[in-house]
Structure formats: structure tokens, C-alpha cells
Amino acid sequence: MSDNRSITRTETFDCVRCGLTVTAFAPDGGRRNHCPSCLHSRHVLDRVEGGPSQCGSRMAPISIAVLRSGEWMIIHRCARCGELTSNPISGDDNQLILMRMAVRPLAQPPFPLESFGDL
Amino acid sequence: MPRRKPHPRRPQRPKDRTPDGRGRETFRCVGCRLDVPLAAPGTAHRNHCPHCLTSLHLDRRIPGDRRASCHGRMAAVGVTVRGDGEWLIIHQCQACGELSANRIAGDDNALVLLRMAVRPLSGDRLRLGALLAL
Numbered sequence: 001m002s003d004n005r006s007i008t009r010t011e012t013f014d015c016v017r018c019g020l021t022v023t024a025f026a027p028d029g030g031r032r033n034h035c036p037s038c039l040h041s042r043h044v045l046d047r048v049e050g051g052p053s054q055c056g057s058r059m060a061p062i063s064i065a066v067l068r069s070g071e072w073m074i075i076h077r078c079a080r081c082g083e084l085t086s087n088p089i090s091g092d093d094n095q096l097i098l099m100r101m102a103v104r105p106l107a108q109p110p111f112p113l114e115s116f117g118d119l
Numbered sequence: 120m121p122r123r124k125p126h127p128r129r130p131q132r133p134k135d136r137t138p139d140g141r142g143r144e145t146f147r148c149v150g151c152r153l154d155v156p157l158a159a160p161g162t163a164h165r166n167h168c169p170h171c172l173t174s175l176h177l178d179r180r181i182p183g184d185r186r187a188s189c190h191g192r193m194a195a196v197g198v199t200v201r202g203d204g205e206w207l208i209i210h211q212c213q214a215c216g217e218l219s220a221n222r223i224a225g226d227d228n229a230l231v232l233l234r235m236a237v238r239p240l241s242g243d244r245l246r247l248g249a250l251l252a253l
Contacts, residue, residue: 047217048180063209064239065197072244075197075209075218083180084209084218095246101199102239108204111229119230 016042016058026090034061034074036092043078047085055081064089064102074098131163132183149175149192160225167195167208169226172235176212178219189215198236206232 011024015035026032034041039061046053057080065073065086073086074093089098106113134143134157145154150173159165164182167174172195179186191214199207199220207220208227223232239245 063197063199065209065211066238067196067211068194072239073196075199077220084220086211086218089244096250098239098245099247099250102245105198105200105206105236108200108206109233110204110206110223113233116230116233 032090033087039097041076162224165224166221174210
């Protein structure tokens with residue numbers, strides 16, 4: 001039993017974008033589905049129908065969402081079919097790319113932000 | 120600034136019709152019960168309330184197909200920005216967990232949008248100190 005567990009703990013996958021070999025388990029024990037370095041994922045699950053997806057394409061991180069439950073998720077969008085998925089942030093995810101995603105909307109605001117200073 | 124798409128990728132679907140054949144003019148928000156006119160500045164496809172940004176889960180895979188059987192309430196969970204500078208709201212269905220993205224309209228509540236945009240920067244989940252090390 002303990003042998004089995006040590007085998008599965010060393011499972012790895014290759015990132016489809018940056019080619020980094022990534023351990024399949026995050027430091028906190030959960031299974032990860034995106035590269036901690038470039039945060040890209042792969043479209044293997046079909047969210048609308050359920051079950052495996054035929055697409056298998058690269059998924060780019062587009063946003064950080066904070067859910068009602070207090071969970072923080074990365075929203076991925078498939079580069080080929082445009083489907084959206086959400087995945088929890090793991091402890092060793094690249095902080096610079098997370099920060100870049102968080103501040104990008106504020107860099108291109110659709111309304112002037114100056115008026116919020118008066119509130 | 121919000122702009123219209125220069126080349127729509129798929130043909131536009133006709134809007135929902137009432138039994139007497141005319142187009143609907145308003146919908147009632149499931150979040151705050153505000154009566155919202157369908158005509159919106161800056162977009163031809165309003166799908167969320169401009170006041171509380173709540174939407175309804177009607178579309179399945181293609182925007183406008185109206186094939187979802189869920190009809191759950193979709194809460195706005197995040198903001199993202201497209202390459203051309205357009206803001207998109209990410210909605211998540213509170214009943215089934217499905218996600219969707221929709222462009223903001225010109226009359227969307229700016230305070231709620233901005234609050235959603237700065238929420239990832241609050242708290243200590245994002246280590247701001249990592250940036251100081253650069």
C-alpha cells in the first residue's frame with residue numbers, strides 16, 4: 001500500500017506550453033492540472049457535457065476569480081474551442097503571472113478611475 | 120473603451136420573442152429584481168443586470184443557443200480583459216458550476232466592476248512582497 005502511494009506521488013506530466021516537467025501532485029497533496037511556472041493547462045475534461053473532451057488543446061489562464069466560499073480559482077480558456085474551466089490555485093503557482101493577471105484589467109480600465117478617488 | 124467587434128465570427132441569432140411575435144423589451148434580474156431594458160449602450164447582447172451583474176444560465180455551449188436546461192442564477196465571480204482592451208465578466212452558475220464570459224455594457228455598475236477587479240489584490244493570498252524583490 002505504502003509502495004503504491006510512493007509510486008503515484010512521483011507521477012509527472014509535461015506542460016504543453018513551456019515544456020516543464022511537473023509533478024502531478026501539488027505540495028498540499030491535491031492533484032494539479034496546470035503548470036506552476038506558466039499556469040497553462042490542457043483541455044482534457046468537457047465541462048458542458050461531462051467526461052473527457054475531444055479537444056486536448058492548450059488552455060491559457062485569463063483571470064483570478066474569488067468565489068463566495070472564499071476559494072480562489074484560476075479561470076482557464078481553451079485556445080482552440082474557447083471553453084472556460086476553473087481550477088484552484090496551488091501554493092507553488094508563479095506569483096508574478098498571478099499578479100499580472102490580477103492587475104491587467106486595472107491597466108486598461110473602461111472608465112476613468114480618477115472618479116473613485118472621491119468616494 | 121468598449122468597442123464593437125469589427126468581424127463577428129458567427130451569424131447573430133434572433134432575440135427571444137414573446138408569443139405575439141414582438142421582441143421582448145425588458146427582463147427582470149434574478150438577483151435584485153430590477154426590470155432591465157434589453158437595449159444597452161455599447162453591446163447588442165446584454166445578458167446580465169447592470170446593477171448587480173447577475174445573469175441567468177440559459178445558453179449551453181454557443182452564446183445565444185438557449186439550450187441549457189439549468190436556468191440557475193449566475194453570479195459574477197471575476198473580470199478579465201481581452202487582447203483589445205475589452206473587459207469581460209466571468210459568471211459562474213450557482214446551481215451547476217458552469218462558467219461563461221460576457222462583455223461589459225456601457226451602463227454596468229462601475230463600482231461593482233472595480234470591486235471585483237481589485238478583489239484578488241486584497242488579502243494575503245497574492246504575495247505582493249514577491250514584486251518588491253524584482
